[in-house]
Amino acid sequence: xxxxxxxxxxxxxxxxxxxxxxxxxxxxxxxxxxxxxxxxxxxxxxxxxxxxxxxxxxxxxxxxxxxxxxxxxxxxxxxxxxxxxxxxxxxxxxxxxxxxxxxxxxxxxxxxxxxxxxxxxxxxxxxxxxxxxxxxxxxxxxxxxxxxxxxxxxxxxxxxxxxxxxxxxxxxxxxxxxxxxxxxxxxxxxxxxxxxxxxxxxxxxxxxxxxx
Numbered sequence: 001x002x003x004x005x006x007x008x009x010x011x012x013x014x015x016x017x018x019x020x021x022x023x024x025x026x027x028x029x030x031x032x033x034x035x036x037x038x039x040x041x042x043x044x045x046x047x048x049x050x051x052x053x054x055x056x057x058x059x060x061x062x063x064x065x066x067x068x069x070x071x072x073x074x075x076x077x078x079x080x081x082x083x084x085x086x087x088x089x090x091x092x093x094x095x096x097x098x099x100x101x102x103x104x105x106x107x108x109x110x111x112x113x114x115x116x117x118x119x120x121x122x123x124x125x126x127x128x129x130x131x132x133x134x135x136x137x138x139x140x141x142x143x144x145x146x147x148x149x150x151x152x153x154x155x156x157x158x159x160x161x162x163x164x165x166x167x168x169x170x171x172x173x174x175x176x177x178x179x180x181x182x183x184x185x186x187x188x189x190x191x192x193x194x195x196x197x198x199x200x201x202x203x204x205x206x207x208x209x210x211x212x
Contacts, residue, residue, distance in 0.1 A: 002029035002186040005081040007089035008036045012043020013171065014087040014108060014178050019050050021179035029186040033079040035072070037091055053079075059091065069097040076101075083185055086140065087178070095142040103192035105140040106185065108178050110170050112136060112152055112207070117145035122163040122170070133157050135170050136208070137181040139192045148197040149208035150190065153177050 004022070006015045015034060021027040034047035039056045047054045057075055062068035073096075076084060086107040098105070111121040113136040125133040134154040141147035153173035157166065184190035190199050197204045 002082040003032045003080060004029045004083045004085055004182070004186075005033045005035065005076050005079050006031055006047075006085045006087050007076075008034060008041065008043040008087050009038050009090040010041050010043060010088050012041070012046045012087065014174055015043050015085075016046050016050075017175040018085060018087065018179050018182055019047070019052065021183070023050075027179055027183045027186055029083065029182070032081065033076075035075060037072075037089070043088070065092070066094055066096070069094040073097055073100055083182070085178075085182060092144055093140065098140055098142045101140070103139065104185075106137060106150075106178075106181060107140045107145070107147070108135060108137050108174055109145050110135050110167070110174070112154065113138060113145060113149050114206075120163075122166040125157060125166065126161065126163060131157050133166055133170065135174050135177065137178055138208075139197060148192065148204065149206065150181050150184070150197050150199070150204065151177050151208045 006018065008015050019031050022030055031052050033053045033055065034043060035055045035057060036044055037057060037059050044054050055075060057072055059068045084101045084105040112134045116124050132154050134152055136149050136152045138149045139147035155169045155173060184199060195203055199209055
């Protein structure tokens with residue numbers, strides 16, 4: 001059973017999906033801690049209700065990103081994780097933090113990477129007239145939203161859609177694919193190599209795993 005630490009900044013719906021997958025044996029792991037950079041967010045309450053230890057480390061108490069990430073690294077390591085999962089953690093991580101958990105840290109991003117790195121992805125897809133949008137799970141590297149993609153889910157974009165519509169549609173896919181990728185990593189089917197993400201010994205393409 002792999003030890004999983006989840007980092008959040010908000011409602012924690014992806015964290016909850018991962019916790020429920022662990023509890024129903026769909027993930028060979030256990031969420032041993034949930035850490036937030038913001039107090040009084042819904043995700044902390046969800047974790048507490050599931051009897052999962054929580055911690056808050058506010059970035060506002062530090063003078064620099066480097067100082068914050070150094071302390072965050074110590075806090076995460078205090079739970080001796082095998083895997084670190086970013087689930088709506090709204091912080092740009094330092095290279096030192098990314099390197100420390102190289103090959104052991106996942107993120108989920110609400111776009112079809114490499115499109116729309118960063119924020120406001122749903123509105124950007126609408127502004128560009130995209131007919132498809134979606135979500136990507138990827139390994140975390142030093143490059144912002146630039147680590148190898150593992151799995152994507154595609155949703156349609158309809159003419160009458162708003163950013164809120166896309167967000168809701170993307171969320172439903174996030175809760176489906178994120179636990180699956182976490183399980184791949186927990187079961188050691190998934191690895192990060194110098195060439196990219198490898199699943200079951202096969203190098204994944206730029207869009208990650210794509211079943212026939």
